[in-house]
Amino acid sequence: MKHTLSVLVENTPGALSRITGLFSGRGFNIESLSVAATLDPTLSHLTLVTKGDDPIIEQIIKQLRRLVDVYKVVDVSEGEFVEREMALIKVRAEDETRAEVLRTCDIFRCKVVDVSPRTYTVEVTGPESKLKAVIELLSPIGIKEISRTGTIAMAREKKTA
Amino acid sequence: MARMTGKDMVIEALKREGIDLVFGFPGGAIIDVYDALEKDGNVKHVLVRHEQGAAHAADGYARATGKVGVCLVTSGPGATNTVTGIATASMDSVPIVVFTGQVPTSLIGNDAFQEVDIVGITRPCTKHNYLVRDVKDLPRILKEAFYIARSGRPGPVLVDLPKDVQNGKAEFEYPDEIGLRSYNPVTKPNAKQIERAFSLIRQAKRPIIYAGGGIIISGAHKELRAFAEAVNAPVTMTLMGLGGFPGTHRLSLGMLGMHGTYAANMAMANSDLIIAAGARFDDRVTGKIEAFVPKAKIIHLDIDPTSIQKNVRVDIPIVGDCKMALRGLLNIVEDEGRPAEDWIEQHQAWMQQIEAWKARHPLTYKKEPGVIKPQYVIERLYEMTKGRAIITTEVGQNQMWTAQFYKFDEPRTLLTSGGLGTMGYGFPAAIGAQMAFPDKLVIDVAGDGSIQMNIQEMATAMEQHLPVKIVILNNQFLGMVRQWQELFYGRRYAATKFEWNPDFVKLAEAYGAKGFRATIPEEVDDVLSRGLEAEGLVVMEFAIAPEEGVFPMVPAGKATTEMLLV
Ligand SMILES: Cc1cc2nc3c(=O)[nH]c(=O)nc-3n(C[C@H](O)[C@H](O)[C@H](O)COP(=O)(O)OP(=O)(O)OC[C@H]3O[C@@H](n4cnc5c(N)ncnc54)[C@H](O)[C@@H]3O)c2cc1C
Ligand SMILES: Cc1ncc(C[n+]2csc(CCOP(=O)(O)OP(=O)(O)O)c2C)c(N)n1
Ligand SMILES: [Mg+2]
Numbered sequence: 001m002k003h004t005l006s007v008l009v010e011n012t013p014g015a016l017s018r019i020t021g022l023f024s025g026r027g028f029n030i031e032s033l034s035v036a037a038t039l040d041p042t043l044s045h046l047t048l049v050t051k052g053d054d055p056i057i058e059q060i061i062k063q064l065r066r067l068v069d070v071y072k073v074v075d076v077s078e079g080e081f082v083e084r085e086m087a088l089i090k091v092r093a094e095d096e097t098r099a100e101v102l103r104t105c106d107i108f109r110c111k112v113v114d115v116s117p118r119t120y121t122v123e124v125t126g127p128e129s130k131l132k133a134v135i136e137l138l139s140p141i142g143i144k145e146i147s148r149t150g151t152i153a154m155a156r157e158k159k160t161a
Numbered sequence: 162m163a164r165m166t167g168k169d170m171v172i173e174a175l176k177r178e179g180i181d182l183v184f185g186f187p188g189g190a191i192i193d194v195y196d197a198l199e200k201d202g203n204v205k206h207v208l209v210r211h212e213q214g215a216a217h218a219a220d221g222y223a224r225a226t227g228k229v230g231v232c233l234v235t236s237g238p239g240a241t242n243t244v245t246g247i248a249t250a251s252m253d254s255v256p257i258v259v260f261t262g263q264v265p266t267s268l269i270g271n272d273a274f275q276e277v278d279i280v281g282i283t284r285p286c287t288k289h290n291y292l293v294r295d296v297k298d299l300p301r302i303l304k305e306a307f308y309i310a311r312s313g314r315p316g317p318v319l320v321d322l323p324k325d326v327q328n329g330k331a332e333f334e335y336p337d338e339i340g341l342r343s344y345n346p347v348t349k350p351n352a353k354q355i356e357r358a359f360s361l362i363r364q365a366k367r368p369i370i371y372a373g374g375g376i377i378i379s380g381a382h383k384e385l386r387a388f389a390e391a392v393n394a395p396v397t398m399t400l401m402g403l404g405g406f407p408g409t410h411r412l413s414l415g416m417l418g419m420h421g422t423y424a425a426n427m428a429m430a431n432s433d434l435i436i437a438a439g440a441r442f443d444d445r446v447t448g449k450i451e452a453f454v455p456k457a458k459i460i461h462l463d464i465d466p467t468s469i470q471k472n473v474r475v476d477i478p479i480v481g482d483c484k485m486a487l488r489g490l491l492n493i494v495e496d497e498g499r500p501a502e503d504w505i506e507q508h509q510a511w512m513q514q515i516e517a518w519k520a521r522h523p524l525t526y527k528k529e530p531g532v533i534k535p536q537y538v539i540e541r542l543y544e545m546t547k548g549r550a551i552i553t554t555e556v557g558q559n560q561m562w563t564a565q566f567y568k569f570d571e572p573r574t575l576l577t578s579g580g581l582g583t584m585g586y587g588f589p590a591a592i593g594a595q596m597a598f599p600d601k602l603v604i605d606v607a608g609d610g611s612i613q614m615n616i617q618e619m620a621t622a623m624e625q626h627l628p629v630k631i632v633i634l635n636n637q638f639l640g641m642v643r644q645w646q647e648l649f650y651g652r653r654y655a656a657t658k659f660e661w662n663p664d665f666v667k668l669a670e671a672y673g674a675k676g677f678r679a680t681i682p683e684e685v686d687d688v689l690s691r692g693l694e695a696e697g698l699v700v701m702e703f704a705i706a707p708e709e710g711v712f713p714m715v716p717a718g719k720a721t722t723e724m725l726l727v
Contacts, residue, residue, distance in 0.1 A: 009343075010343055013292070013294075014280065014284070014290075014292070017281070017284065018284060021284055021285055022285075025285045055470060058470060059467065059470075059471060062466045062467040063467050065466070066465065066466070066467055068288070068289040068309060068341070068343060068344045069289075069343055070343055071342060071343040
């Protein structure tokens with residue numbers, strides 16, 4: 001099962017490599033990882049997507065919490081959550097396919113962020129499933145380059161007061 | 162507040178942490194701290210002959226005392242030489258702090274002379290580590306290093322000190338309190354969980370306490386004994402738990418696991434309730450995991466949540482200090498005030514079964530005329546020292562025979578590398594223990610292979626006038642590996658026979674120590690008594706049966722009930 005972990009870590013040199021080292025050293029898997037500063041400059045926020053059965057996920061969370069630099073770990077996929085990923089996709093767009101690329105973009109509400117005579121660069125944002133669908137549709141046309149952010153996520157607030 | 166150099170801060174922090182002894186080896190990148198140490202004159206330094214020895218000695222000191230051991234080395238090769246010692250301490254949860262010199266911050270990353278990324282190298286085998294980039298941070302880091310090393314589940318911490326940080330100046334204010342928001346080990350166990358655990362204990366017909374190194378780390382031996390006696394439950398120990406419960410106690414089943422006793426392994430397999438206390442269900446203990454304790458419910462007391470549910474499913478986890486948890490259990494037993502006879506009756510059939518197992522296959526070995534059996538040497542060593550020595554071991558058969566045939570009644574009397582299984586650990590660890598307890602008898606039980614891995618420390622022991630006794634069980638083999646080859650690799654002894662060993666007696670003499678040798682059983686007592694009584698560093702070499710094995714043995718990957726017996 002896939003799990004999305006939201007991790008707050010001390011913003012210290014080495015903290016990130018402790019986390020990635022933990023995963024490689026213990027044979028845990030990282031599907032995606034994204035890191036950025038938070039409003040509090042002493043903390044970084046990290047979203048980590050991993051796979052494993054329940055005991056493995058339990059170990060991963062405990063091992064993360066054990067790291068001296070890790071402040072908080074939440075498995076956001078335990079409850080309701082929003083997840084987003086962004087990709088920049090440079091796709092071949094020659095005469096006969098230019099329209100098709102634009103049509104696909106339209107359907108998925110992607111933005112064209114760069115244009116050249118032979119390519120479009122498309123920005124797509126959404127849950128991983130949406131990115132997957134766009135990539136699948138654009139692939140036959142010819143994807144020249146792709147750059148993805150990895151998933152970021154947040155738990156949803158309760159809908160009732 | 163006074164301004165102080167980084168090197169003086171290190172010495173000052175040592176003193177404030179109550180550290181009066183460090184083990185180390187100097188070099189250019191740490192020369193400044195050494196200079197501060199020398200000028201101060203209040204912290205004793207033990208100069209080793211190899212930095213691995215310094216790390217193990219600090220570890221031995223820590224295991225023998227429960228205090229933090231400290232070691233001080235230079236950058237580059239000095240630092241890398243400590244890595245085995247750090248990993249050894251990490252696997253066995255031993256609190257040590259290692260200070261390494263580092264090239265100046267301006268040169269870091271330049272492949273400067275004797276530069277190595279020791280913080281990167283040791284990240285996976287320390288509990289935590291620091292590269293100090295600014296002398297202003299040093300007081301806080303020093304305070305945190307000692308706190309992290311000794312609190313929660315203890316472990317090694319490394320502090321890398323660039324040369325400019327050692328010589329830079331800043332205000333020195335040693336924090337009284339730790340403000341680590343991201344590090345808060347849970348020590349107080351949950352009372353509800355303790356009650357739940359007790360209700361299982363109350364019903365169990367075939368309980369067993371499986372005690373590990375956590376008992377010794379937390380100083381819970383008194384609580385463990387009181388609890389076991391109160392509910393009349395048998396106790397088995399891991400290698401790391403030996404001494405956490407008296408080995409001579411009627412409720413002791415000795416060690417469990419790969420080379421554990423028949424009774425201990427049978428009792429685990431047939432138990433209906435396992436009370437694991439400060440033990441981590443290592444594969445040497447569980448054997449084939451699918452076949453491990455099929456019928457039992459499991460209560461697991463451990464301070465580290467990662468130890469719980471890591472290898473086996475647990476019914477009642479109790480996170481926290483096991484001394485407090487056992488105290489909690491004991492309080493409930495006492496409050497209930499159930500007569501002792503009721504507990505005895507509840508486990509009567511079980512205890513009878515256990516006695517039968519003990520009687521069927523006790524720890525034993527075959528005597529052969531004219532040949533020294535290693536088990537006999539350990540038995541005699543036990544009897545002649547009345548079990549009162551601090552014993553360190555090397556790794557291999559020598560270690561297992563010691564675990565089986567020396568009965569440890571007191572905690573912190575067996576110092577052995579369990580998790581990493583580091584050959585070369587025992588002798589430097591004995592030096593550390595002897596530094597801590599100059600008047601106690603400290604003995605390293607060694608193999609002929611392992612002793613050669615840190616034999617250079619004989620000079621250290623001589624220099625410090627340490628009366629460490631070394632018992633070498635010389636089988637001219639890397640015996641434990643040879644045993645596996647004999648049993649599982651068609652007796653093909655690939656690279657395990659030593660065609661050449663030094664003359665250990667002469668070697669001892671070359672270092673200025675005393676050496677004795679026994680080659681027949683009749684000489685064993687004489688060598689032991691002369692060796693133990695002689696002053697100073699002594700080597701006692703026993704030419705033992707070369708192909709003697711360690712039994713019982715659970716072959717790797719087999720169920721623990723599938724023991725090969727003598
Ligand atoms: C050649 C060889 C053969 C071996 N054969 C055997 C064998 O037959 N049997 C055997 O048992 N071992 C054997 N070992 C040792 C084995 O590899 C492990 O080191 C050992 O089993 C681990 O012991 P432990 O479970 O007590 O854990 P330790 O490594 O001692 O860990 C201690 C546990 O206690 C916890 N803890 C620490 N402090 C506290 C506290 N304050 N409160 C509560 N919990 C705490 C820790 O989190 C950890 O989970 C062998 C080793 C070698 C080298
Ligand atoms: C540093 C290191 N290298 C290799 C091993 C693998 N190993 C485990 S036991 C053993 C044999 C040890 O030989 P010796 O010290 O003579 O002890 P014996 O088993 O003969 O008593 C070896 C090589 C180890 N544990 N540690
Ligand atoms: Mg040997």
